[in-house]
Amino acid sequence: MVTVIARRLVFTVFVLWGVTLVTFFLSRVVPGNPARLMAGPQASPSAIAHISRLYGLNDPLYVQYGRYMRDLAQGNLGFSFLTRRNVRTDIATFLPATLELAGYALLLGFVLALVTGTVAAYRRGKAADAAGRLTAIAGLSVPVFWLALLLQLLFSTQLGWLPLGGRLSPGMAPPPHITGLLTVDSLLTGNFAIFVNAVEHLVLPVVVLAAGVYGLMVRVMRTSVIDALGEEYVRTAEAKGLSRWRVLRRHVLRNALLPAVTVLGLEFGLLAAGVFVVESVFQWPGIGNYAFQAIQANDYNATLGATLVIAVIYVVINLIVDIVYLYLDPRIRYT
Amino acid sequence: MKQDRQPRAAAGRLRRMSRAVQPFLAESWLNGLGAVIVVLILLLAVFGPLLAPQNPDQVNLLAVLQPPSVNHWFGTDSLGRDIFSQVLAGARISIEVAVIILSLSVVFGTALGIMSGLAGGLVDEIIMRITDLFLAFPGFILAAAIAATLGPSLQHTVLALAVVFWPWYTRLIRGQVLSLREREFVLAARVARAGTMWIATRHLARNVLAILIVQVSLDVGYAILATSSLSFLGLGAQPPSPEWGALIASGRSYIQTAWWWTVFPGLALALTVLGFNLLGDGLRDWIDPRLRGSLVGGVQE
Numbered sequence: 001m002v003t004v005i006a007r008r009l010v011f012t013v014f015v016l017w018g019v020t021l022v023t024f025f026l027s028r029v030v031p032g033n034p035a036r037l038m039a040g041p042q043a044s045p046s047a048i049a050h051i052s053r054l055y056g057l058n059d060p061l062y063v064q065y066g067r068y069m070r071d072l073a074q075g076n077l078g079f080s081f082l083t084r085r086n087v088r089t090d091i092a093t094f095l096p097a098t099l100e101l102a103g104y105a106l107l108l109g110f111v112l113a114l115v116t117g118t119v120a121a122y123r124r125g126k127a128a129d130a131a132g133r134l135t136a137i138a139g140l141s142v143p144v145f146w147l148a149l150l151l152q153l154l155f156s157t158q159l160g161w162l163p164l165g166g167r168l169s170p171g172m173a174p175p176p177h178i179t180g181l182l183t184v185d186s187l188l189t190g191n192f193a194i195f196v197n198a199v200e201h202l203v204l205p206v207v208v209l210a211a212g213v214y215g216l217m218v219r220v221m222r223t224s225v226i227d228a229l230g231e232e233y234v235r236t237a238e239a240k241g242l243s244r245w246r247v248l249r250r251h252v253l254r255n256a257l258l259p260a261v262t263v264l265g266l267e268f269g270l271l272a273a274g275v276f277v278v279e280s281v282f283q284w285p286g287i288g289n290y291a292f293q294a295i296q297a298n299d300y301n302a303t304l305g306a307t308l309v310i311a312v313i314y315v316v317i318n319l320i321v322d323i324v325y326l327y328l329d330p331r332i333r334y335t
Numbered sequence: 336m337k338q339d340r341q342p343r344a345a346a347g348r349l350r351r352m353s354r355a356v357q358p359f360l361a362e363s364w365l366n367g368l369g370a371v372i373v374v375l376i377l378l379l380a381v382f383g384p385l386l387a388p389q390n391p392d393q394v395n396l397l398a399v400l401q402p403p404s405v406n407h408w409f410g411t412d413s414l415g416r417d418i419f420s421q422v423l424a425g426a427r428i429s430i431e432v433a434v435i436i437l438s439l440s441v442v443f444g445t446a447l448g449i450m451s452g453l454a455g456g457l458v459d460e461i462i463m464r465i466t467d468l469f470l471a472f473p474g475f476i477l478a479a480a481i482a483a484t485l486g487p488s489l490q491h492t493v494l495a496l497a498v499v500f501w502p503w504y505t506r507l508i509r510g511q512v513l514s515l516r517e518r519e520f521v522l523a524a525r526v527a528r529a530g531t532m533w534i535a536t537r538h539l540a541r542n543v544l545a546i547l548i549v550q551v552s553l554d555v556g557y558a559i560l561a562t563s564s565l566s567f568l569g570l571g572a573q574p575p576s577p578e579w580g581a582l583i584a585s586g587r588s589y590i591q592t593a594w595w596w597t598v599f600p601g602l603a604l605a606l607t608v609l610g611f612n613l614l615g616d617g618l619r620d621w622i623d624p625r626l627r628g629s630l631v632g633g634v635q636e
Contacts, residue, residue: 011467018468026484130365137616141609143560145567146583146601153590153597273475277564291476292568295483307480314473
């Protein structure tokens with residue numbers, strides 16, 4: 001098992017290196033002059049030339065890449081021309097907002113899928129099963145940006161129940177920074193007004209993002225509950241005279257939850273795409289919105305940094321999923 | 336006589352086809368729903384322009400932002416263009432785009448997958464590590480970065496999405512080839528001294544076809560959705576293109592006064608993707624008996 005994990009780790013390092021290579025060259029072939037962007041629209045040609053020299057933008061690409069990798073090894077992601085701050089500072093600022101959003105979406109989607117998948121498995125072939133399948137596929141089919149716009153129209157502008165976007169209402173000061181997650185920090189500091197406000201802002205983007213998570217997870221839950229129901233230990237538990245609820249909770253769900261781990265990697269890919277779109281519609285100050293604005297403005301350090309962070313999280317999650325699965329399933333471990 | 340035989344042969348073929356399709360449709364009414372939506376969308380993509388009540392680009396400043404009515408089923412936009420006609424034109428764009436993206440990725444991905452699986456050794460190792468590299472990115476983010484790098488246009492979006500899709504096909508096909516190449520009919524072909532090209536095209540390509548069709552039908556919806564999402568973000572088709580994502584992006588600023596501009600193109604997009612996903616999901620279950628709704632279906636097969 002140790003050799004399998006070691007091989008997997010070596011491969012992860014290779015993939016991460018590849019990720020820097022691909023993102024670096026993608027960000028440097030962008031049409032448009034980054035030095036001009038840095039210097040500002042009214043800059044003189046000599047000022048632009050000076051900045052190009054200063055940042056080594058005239059050097060060959062491999063020299064620039066070598067420099068980038070050296071800085072990266074020291075944890076330096078460069079300077080964002082858009083926000084005029086270090087990219088590392090920007091990412092540290094924006095990442096918690098995304099983690100909070102994605103975390104709640106994952107939780108909501110998962111809980112809903114657990115219920116639907118289990119009901120569908122118990123009522124296999126009945127109307128409830130078909131309804132589960134239809135809602136799951138609908139969750140994966142509905143365009144995220146369109147759903148976001150519709151919910152905004154209905155719940156914010158028409159009914160006025162929920163805010164249009166952002167993390168907190170204007171004029172509301174964020175709680176002292178502890179974790180960066182507003183719902184957690186506000187509770188830790190005992191500030192319930194901020195907590196309620198943060199939750200109100202979370203509802204719509206979380207629901208939109210959860211639709212895809214739900215869609216992907218229902219199918220896995222249904223299949224694994226069906227598999228678990230066919231096992232001997234479930235029949236034994238039923239024969240012992242345990243109540244249906246107890247069999248479900250203690251025997252079926254406990255085993256059926258394992259396969260859900262395997263789709264976490266896929267879920268993250270879906271969430272990354274969703275976050276990109278949802279944050280843009282809801283003006284959510286997260287990493288997706290940051291990456292999107294950086295891409296549009298040709299801000300290559302910020303683009304590179306944000307893409308790299310998203311890819312690193314993706315790769316690490318997949319690594320963890322593989323290791324957890326290796327641990328959970330002995331058949332893989334010993335082959 | 337000969338003329339008489341031809342329609343009869345065609346009718347026979349049609350009967351055989353419908354007999355093959357019937358069990359699939361009987362498996363679940365959702366399969367039927369998916370099939371109906373897909374057929375409808377394909378018909379609209381082909382014949383849409385003939386059905387469109389107006390030219391989708393026709394500006395009419397006397398009828399701007401009209402709500403849905405008998406004259407304009409889906410209302411009009413800020414330049415008085417008929418949104419129903421635009422949605423019909425958008426159907427063709429979406430289908431065309433999906434066909435191009437998937438053709439590029441299937442051809443490239445399958446060729447590499449067969450090569451990787453048959454060659455083995457260093458070639459296999461190199462191809463698989465490259466696909467792993469591409470799969471290490473969240474696909475949509477990579478597509479957005481590529482589309483932004485190349486400059487916002489529908490063509491670049493298509494290219495960016497093809498870059499994202501091909502590695503999935505390479506991995507899928509390689510896995511199939513690895514399991515097929517030890518099967519008797521391939522070994523027999525090898526013993527009969529068939530060349531690698533012959534084996535690849537005559538024996539392997541045919542056998543991976545079923546699984547390829549399922550994967551493609553599952554990916555069509557995603558390709559359409561991703562194209563529209565990129566267009567909505569301003570990285571794909573640009574207004575005044577009637578591409579659905581671009582239409583929704585244009586309608587967004589008018590959503591409070593003219594909801595129909597955003598709602599109807601989005602509804603068309605959602606229904607189309609739903610149709611393809613239902614069909615693909617049904618086909619996957621149908622091909623994989625383990626996943627089928629009832630055991631009886633599995634035994635019959």
